[in-house]
Amino acid sequence: xxxxxxxxxxxxxxxxxxxxxxxxxxxxxxxxxxxxxxxxxxxxxxxxxxxxxxxxxxxxxxxxxxxxxxxxxxxxxxxxxxxxxxxxxxxxxxxxxxxxxxxxxxxxxxxxxxxxxxxxxxxxxxxxxxxxxxxxxxxxxxxxxxxxxxxxxxxxxxxxxxxxxxxxxxxxxxxxxxxxxxxxxxxxxxxxxxxxxxxxxxxxxxxxxxxxxxxxxxxxxxxxxxxxxxxxxxxxxxxxxxxxxxxxxxxxxxxxxxxxxxxxxxxxxxxxxxxxxxxxxxxxxx
Numbered sequence: 440x441x442x443x444x445x446x447x448x449x450x451x452x453x454x455x456x457x458x459x460x461x462x463x464x465x466x467x468x469x470x471x472x473x474x475x476x477x478x479x480x481x482x483x484x485x486x487x488x489x490x491x492x493x494x495x496x497x498x499x500x501x502x503x504x505x506x507x508x509x510x511x512x513x514x515x516x517x518x519x520x521x522x523x524x525x526x527x528x529x530x531x532x533x534x535x536x537x538x539x540x541x542x543x544x545x546x547x548x549x550x551x552x553x554x555x556x557x558x559x560x561x562x563x564x565x566x567x568x569x570x571x572x573x574x575x576x577x578x579x580x581x582x583x584x585x586x587x588x589x590x591x592x593x594x595x596x597x598x599x600x601x602x603x604x605x606x607x608x609x610x611x612x613x614x615x616x617x618x619x620x621x622x623x624x625x626x627x628x629x630x631x632x633x634x635x636x637x638x639x640x641x642x643x644x645x646x647x648x649x650x651x652x653x654x655x656x657x658x659x660x661x662x663x664x665x666x667x668x669x670x671x672x673x674x675x676x677x678x679x680x681x682x683x684x685x686x687x688x689x690x691x692x693x694x695x696x697x698x699x700x701x702x703x704x705x706x707x708x709x710x711x712x713x714x715x716x717x718x719x720x721x722x723x724x725x
């Protein structure tokens with residue numbers, strides 16, 4: 440496995456791989472790789488000739504107010520080992536902000552999504568993250584990029600970004616990876632105290648309640664489905680619900696009457712952790 444922090448070297452590696460007729464895959468992470476990252480990397484390695492992973496050493500504040508806290512240096516070795524075991528051939532681990540993008544340009548390209556993007560309370564942070572993604576795609580060049588469905592609004596935003604800016608990449612969605620009790624794997628789970636961990640799967644159970652209402656009982660009133668999800672979360676007093684939405688799967692616009700596929704989106708705070716999750720409903724696929 441090749442490890443580099445030099446953008447020019449990464450660009451050269453990708454260029455050489457494509458010259459030899461190989462397909463290039465890219466998966467971006469913020470460090471502290473976990474089982475979901477490993478699953479995404481393994482999927483990429485099975486589908487692409489060259490599987491590359493970007494490991495950023497920068498983290499994010501729980502409220503999105505700062506991006507300045509660095510992960511412990513020792514974590515990089517664990518991340519590299521996990522990436523290698525999952526099948527990565529190249530790891531790009533830049534120091535600081537080696538890849539930047541134009542946040543305002545991204546906001547302009549995605550303006551039609553309005554205020555329905557994930558984490559509306561921190562739009563500038565979201566712009567910066569997507570700006571960095573756009574810069575990374577420009578650095579990497581043509582290929583396949585892998586994103587998890589757990590952060591569905593981000594996945595949708597990246598797809599829109601690629602189309603809006605005519606970037607030469609194909610966005611591949613990776614299924615959400617869950618614990619046995621349904622909790623979606625996330626870096627945020629590390630913030631959960633033992634006393635909070637038992638309440639965390641309530642978001643997934645709420646999504647299942649909403650999905651059953653739509654798929655099994657034929658509920659078509661989106662407000663009734665949202666209420667069903669909220670009611671399920673309220674049984675866990677430790678959880679502070681941010682939102683429970685029924686949205687169009689392509690625009691994230693709120694849905695009134697359900698006809699066809701919708702996306703159930705939910706988020707909440709549990710202690711220091713901000714947890715998000717989603718499921719498709721109105722379809723047999725999930």
